[in-house]
Amino acid sequence: MTDARPLGADEATFIAAVRSDDATRFALVTERHRRELQVHCYRMLANxxxxxxxxQETFLRAWxxxxxxxxxxxxxxxxxxxxxxxxxxxxxKRNDRVPVLSELPDPGSELPYLQPYPDRMLPEDPQESVVARETIELAFIVAVQHLPPRQRAxxxxRDVLGWPASKAADALESTVASVTSALQRARVTMREQLPGRRLDWRSPATHELSSSERGAVKSYIDAHExxxxxxxxxxxxxxxxxxxxPDPGTVTTTAEDAVDGWVSGGLFQPGHDDWRGIPTTVNRMPAAALYVRTPDDSEYRLFAVxxxxxxxxxxxxxxxxxxxDKPWLDLPPAL
Structure with a gap:
């Protein structure tokens, strides 16, 4: 696989590390790519x-x-x-990494393995396509999971990182024709999964929350408290x-059903009615970290995001x- 480009500093340093069998130099030059590679793996796996x-497996294989x-x-x-x-x-190797049909009149799907992505672990360069908000939001990540693995890749x-067909074909040891066909099928599925959503993933993207979003998070926390x-x-x-x-079978499609489910599950009832919250973001989306204090506790314990x-x-x-038990969210465990 080749890029029509002169040897850069990264490549020269890497080759020198290889020739000297210097694991420390190898780690230094590859580590700077960790965050964007981790986002790439997250898009592929949603976890x-x-x-x-x-x-980490990527760096081991690279070595x-x-x-x-x-x-x-x-x-x-x-x-x-x-x-x-x-x-x-x-x-x-995994048969549990496909969307599961939910038991709804309007069939949707659940991803029990879906996890949020902490914004602090995103690459720092706001110009990087890997951090475009539209391609890291949960709806996009879920939609990608509906693609068969090769189409997903x-x-x-092609459409997120902007690689040309020939480069993607080399990476997947495939042909340009095969990659082009897979991309066409993938785009059809993405349009089905994201009706009405933005489908031009490579155009200029937003990064900051709007005032409306910040206000809604504040009101959401206030209502809990x-x-x-x-x-x-x-x-x-x-x-x-x-x-x-990751609870299965919790998908609902109306506000009334959702609130009824929360109340019947014990939320907002004695023992689960003393809330605190802090605004945060995950997947470049507005979010609220919710804490609850039970009658026998002096502190509010992290409950959900x-x-x-x-x-x-x-x-x-x-x-x-x-x-x-998710320290990587970087949220205080108690207030």
Whole structure:
């Protein structure tokens, strides 16, 4: 696989590390690519912890294959190729990494393995396509999971990262014709999964939350802290889509069903009616970290993270995640 480019500093340093068998220099030059490779693995797998593991697997494979790097391609390209194939190998071995049909009149699907992505772990360069908000939001990540693994890889390489067909074909040891066909099929599926959503993934993207989004998060937290179900209902669109992960069977498609489910499950009832919250972001989406204090406790304990998709000031989608035992979310465990 080749890029029509002169040997760069990264590549020269990497080759020198290989020739000297210097693991420390190897780690220094590859480590700077960790964050973007981890986002790439996350798009392929929709799970933060799996993405961490596969990024580490990528570096292990790169070290083991270091003699094969001749500088004919950019080091970044070479690492993406290894990461993509590591994810495909992982998916071939796992039969639990496909969307599960939910038991709804309007069939949707659930991803019990979906995890949020902490914004602090995104690459720092706001110009990088890997951090475009539209391609890291949960709805996009879920839609990508509906693609068969090879189509998924082609779609991410071509339409998210903007690789030419020949480069993607080399990475996947395929042909340009095969890659082009896979991309066409993938785009059809993505349009089916994201009706009405933005489908031009490579045009200029937003990064900052709007004032409407920030206001909705504040109101959402306020409603919890006041234990005010009426105020909470007023924030939710009637056609709210809600899921609580990783619990199966929690998807609902109306605000009323969602609130009824929360109450019947014990939330906002004695013992689970003393809330605190802090605004945060995950997947470049507005989110609320919710803490609850039980009668026998002096502190508010981290309970869940609610990622919100807000339309015209109202919550259209709410994805809740169990936030306990997830230090990588970088949230205080207690308030």
């Amino acid at each position: 933060y912890e799996d993405a961490q593991d596969l990024t 083991n294959k270091r003699e094969s790097f001749k500088g004919n391609a950019a080091l970044r390209t070479w690492l993406y190729r290894i990461a993509t194939n590591a994810c495909l190998d992982f998916l071939r 082609v779609f991410v390489l 006041r234990n005010d179900l009426d105020a909470l209902m007023s924030l939710l669109r009637d056609d709210l889509r809600f899921a609580m992960l 609610a990622a919100l998709h807000i339309v015209d000031g109202k919550i259209a989608e709410l994805t809740g995640f169990d936030a306990t």
